[in-house]
Amino acid sequence: MLAVILVICGATVLTSCSKDDDNKKIVTPQPKEYFTLWNQCEALTVLQDYVKDVTDPNSKNYIKEEDRIATFDMDGTFVGELYPTYFEYNLLEYRALDDPAYKDIAPEDVKEAAQAIRDFVRNGKKLPDHFDMIHAYAAAKAYSGMTPAQFDAYVKAYAALPANGFSGMTYGQSFYKPMLQVFDYLKDNGFTYYVVSGSDRFICRALVESIGIPSNRVIGMDVKLMSSSQGSEAGVDYTMSQKEDLVRTDELIIKNLKTNKVLQISQEIGKVPVLSFGNSSGDCAMHNYCMGNKTYKTATFMLVADDDARDHADLAEGARREAKWREAGYHVISMKNDFKTIYGDGVVKVDFTF
Numbered sequence: 001m002l003a004v005i006l007v008i009c010g011a012t013v014l015t016s017c018s019k020d021d022d023n024k025k026i027v028t029p030q031p032k033e034y035f036t037l038w039n040q041c042e043a044l045t046v047l048q049d050y051v052k053d054v055t056d057p058n059s060k061n062y063i064k065e066e067d068r069i070a071t072f073d074m075d076g077t078f079v080g081e082l083y084p085t086y087f088e089y090n091l092l093e094y095r096a097l098d099d100p101a102y103k104d105i106a107p108e109d110v111k112e113a114a115q116a117i118r119d120f121v122r123n124g125k126k127l128p129d130h131f132d133m134i135h136a137y138a139a140a141k142a143y144s145g146m147t148p149a150q151f152d153a154y155v156k157a158y159a160a161l162p163a164n165g166f167s168g169m170t171y172g173q174s175f176y177k178p179m180l181q182v183f184d185y186l187k188d189n190g191f192t193y194y195v196v197s198g199s200d201r202f203i204c205r206a207l208v209e210s211i212g213i214p215s216n217r218v219i220g221m222d223v224k225l226m227s228s229s230q231g232s233e234a235g236v237d238y239t240m241s242q243k244e245d246l247v248r249t250d251e252l253i254i255k256n257l258k259t260n261k262v263l264q265i266s267q268e269i270g271k272v273p274v275l276s277f278g279n280s281s282g283d284c285a286m287h288n289y290c291m292g293n294k295t296y297k298t299a300t301f302m303l304v305a306d307d308d309a310r311d312h313a314d315l316a317e318g319a320r321r322e323a324k325w326r327e328a329g330y331h332v333i334s335m336k337n338d339f340k341t342i343y344g345d346g347v348v349k350v351d352f353t354f
Helices: 019-023 042-054 087-097 108-123 131-142 148-159 177-188 201-211 259-268 281-291 315-328
Strands: 002-008 011-017 069-072 192-200 218-227 246-254 275-278 299-304 331-334
Touching: 042 177, 042 299, 042 331, 087 108, 087 131, 087 148, 087 192, 087 201, 108 131, 131 218, 131 246, 148 201, 148 246, 177 192, 177 275, 192 201, 192 259, 201 218, 218 259, 259 281, 275 281, 281 299, 299 315, 315 331
Parallel strands: 069 192, 069 275, 192 218, 275 299, 299 331
Antiparallel strands: 002 011, 218 246
């Protein structure tokens, strides 16, 4: 111990201190690193500059926290899309053509839609025109009668299978890891983000649960639900009992693409987004809605699948899309140039197996 004599108001006070105290240092917290999986790039600079500007109370572009709304498409924007096609397409193909509990009783139009997906994936045949709607009606039928819990378990069971076209990854793990860092960054800066997808709402909920996105922030394709004992009686006339479950029906309510995304955002969020992220023409209306925000500064981003070494990509299509998105005023995210990794360590692109 080191003795210290203090003179306070004429009185002598003997105290002591430890040598350990002399060695204590003030530790300054280090700023959180958000984008460790990104290369420095134009899109990232735009995003960071935008967020710094609109969260600065002294900026003319300041946005109140309750109005910091960001919307994200799912497939191809933060979930792998080309393995070998949309998750919900793969799921329907399995349901109608391979699931031993269903394939023998699947309606003919459901089988036809599933076969079109299989022919597209395995033989490179073109999908029929307006296949997004053909699929939507078929999918509504394919899972009719399931409770939400049963359907959630069904989706998760399929998502646990190895992702075709990759080693080291299941379908349910096929998130673009750099894009997950965008969620983290926006959350810490007071943004609320929503998934606005063309895929079935309940499929989206099952997939994004593992990355912490609440189910009430997911908007997607919808089918009508009904009470398990409701029968043909209208919901306004029927009183559900405590012992009943909800079940999916075969009635499609909405395919959440293009302008339908805008309509659903308005219906369910009630505010015009200030940030929007997508990857395809199905997201353009959502982006344009965001850019048309008359109150706040906005920014929109399109991710381009232009990496055929780490993912399955159509380079010609990627180049065409990049030119189109830039012309529309969207900021472009390049998977090849902007991402240090796509799916994380240990995931390798391989040939498809059938």
